[in-house]
Amino acid sequence: MKILVLGGSPKGEASITLRYTRFLGMRFPEHRFEEVYVAASVRSLEKNLGELIAKVREADLVVFAFPLYVCLVHAAYKRFFELVEERALSSAFAGKPALLLATSIHWHDHTALEYVRGMAEDWGMGVCGVYSAGMDDLVKASERNRLEAFGRLAFRRAASGELPRRETAPRPDWDYVYAPQAGPARVDPRGLRALIVTDGAPGSGIRAMAERFGELFGGDSELVDLNALPMKGGCQGCIQCGLDNRCTYGDSDGVQAVYREKLRRADIVVWAYGIRDRYWSARAKTFIDRRFLDTHQPNAVGKQVVYLVSGPLSAHANLRQIISTMEEFSGGNLAALVTDEPRDTAAIDRAIRGAAECAVECHQVGYQAPRTFAGVGGAKVFRDEIWGKLRFPFVADHRYYKAHHFYDFPQKEWGARLKTTLLRALVHIPAIRRAILVDMKRHMVRPLDRVLESIRTSPGTP
Ligand SMILES: Cc1cc2nc3c(=O)[nH]c(=O)nc-3n(C[C@H](O)[C@H](O)[C@H](O)COP(=O)(O)O)c2cc1C
Incomplete structure (x- = not known):
């Protein structure tokens, strides 16, 4: 197959992501790979998109190979998607198989992949494979094996001639333009x-x-x-x-x-x-x-x-x-x-x-809503990365995380660790195991009930 790799890194040739598609090129020499540094050359693509579109037309498979940039693709790659639509050129992609390959530290990589999938499917492509690599995965043999297996499956699917059905809903059109009414009654900004x-x-x-x-x-x-x-x-x-x-x-x-x-x-x-x-x-x-x-x-x-x-x-x-x-x-x-x-x-x-x-x-x-999985999970990813591999070059983050107690690793919770170790040992004694299991639901609400009880008895309790 002729495989066209559309690189989404602003770093062009120096892209980490392109090392992953090059690895696939080495493992599958029966296919011909061509790279285009789309994000790095978007200014020239603004002037001349024709050459790239001609390559797309010739390709048997298009690989969107992009790094994560703030939950999405880099702005220049985003601009490329806009250019294709502004110039009504998406038909060049229609009916072709697509692969999505992202590299990142897995901080909300799923939203970027979903975005690119949606765009590819809007253009009539069939997404034959999605791969989200950690930025350093290629140095690990197990991860190279995984990527090779992905390549084998995805290339076979792409060559089969049968496109997978779309998974994202088509996007609705929007033509409404809001025009405000005159004379608003002001809100009291209270000095903010x-x-x-x-x-x-x-x-x-x-x-x-x-x-x-x-x-x-x-x-x-x-x-x-x-x-x-x-x-x-x-x-x-x-x-x-x-x-x-x-x-x-x-x-x-x-x-x-x-x-x-x-x-x-x-x-x-x-x-x-x-x-x-x-x-x-x-x-x-x-x-x-x-x-x-x-x-x-x-x-x-x-x-x-x-x-x-x-x-x-x-x-x-x-x-x-x-x-x-x-x-x-x-x-x-x-x-x-x-x-x-x-x-x-x-x-x-x-x-x-x-x-x-x-x-x-x-x-x-002073209301701040509690965070959901998006914030809690994301904070843990950053905490571990800044503590570990990314401490350099992100020196300023490490300083900030230390000063603001972001290093809240569970292994520091000595009380909880001691309690769970004890319970893990005690649960081997049949009588205690039975007693704990019978009363498990009660055990879970007991500390909360204690708080409610202290509020009931002294309503001033914060
Ligand atoms: C400005 C910036 C924003 C980034 N945003 C994210 C992100 O939202 N999620 C993530 O997991 N990684 C993020 N990364 C990490 C990159 O995606 C990662 O290092 C990637 O492998 C770089 O690939 P490239 O060399 O091909 O550009 C970001 C990196 C930079 C510099």
Whole structure:
């Protein structure tokens, strides 16, 4: 087969991910592999996409080979997906088999894979295999064996001529443009400051939603338009930020100032984005990737966060999951999420107003919602990586994690360890085993009942 590898790394040839597809090329010499550094050359693809599309047309199999970048693909790879659709060229991909191969540290790799699967299936491709490699897997013989087995199965499936059926739902069209009503009754901002960031161009529905929030909030609010914000380029994956959280772009454009000054000053942060394909725009993604100047540290601790979204978010469960992940990781509280899905100005206005009120109220009482699996699981992945292999070059993260007690490994819980060791020994004695098992449900609620009892007897107990 002629196999075309579409590389998603901004590092081009120096991509870790491409080492995995090259390994497959070595193990399966009967197939002809060709690489294109799509993300690294997206600026030239903006001018000339034709050559690449000709290669796609000739290919028997297309491999989307990409690194994870903030729950998704890199902004430049995202831009490539947009270009194909803007120029109505997706028919070149239709009817072809696709493989997805990602490398990462497995922090929300599933959302990136789901995004690329959705895009490939939207273009009429059949996804014959999905592989999520840890970035260092290739050095382990067991992982090489696994990848080789994947290749054998996936290439056979791709060559069979039978395309697997699609697993993602087609994305719904969206043509609604919100236009606000005049004269909003203001929310009392109680001295709080709001930062509103949008990728909505003037005249778009999402821009109008962002501006509406600003008007309602009154007081101290600032709107950052990502279309006007100077951005020299996307994250280059150079990891210089790992040492001291200084981005290689420095203050040569406007991104660092938004994260370092405007975001830090704000009490309420509003992200106002329009859905573009299955995510936000590549412009928004460029800004989001550059958030990595704070590497693996939360950058919105204690802030209230509001999302304003234009588009059918309820049909994009994957994107909804990314929103939760991002905010649970950022340390902020997702106070409200408003979309223009009601397609009704008055209802959307009410929802925006409700969001502003909710954010103020949550801030007043200092509410932070507990994290779900997205935040709890993700924090454990980072904790273990920064403690271990990634301590260098992520020196600044290690410092932060130590200072903020992020190294909460279970092996430090001596009391719990002693108790479970004792119980594990005692359970071998039949009489004790019977007694424990009979009363297991009671054992589990006993400590909670004790708390309730102390509150009942002294209601002042926190
Ligand atoms: C800015 C940035 C963002 C990243 N985001 C994620 C992420 O969300 N999840 C993850 O597991 N790994 C993430 N990574 C790790 C890379 O995906 C991983 O190192 C990958 O193997 C790099 O491959 P490449 O050399 O082909 O670019 C990120 C790395 C960088 C530099």
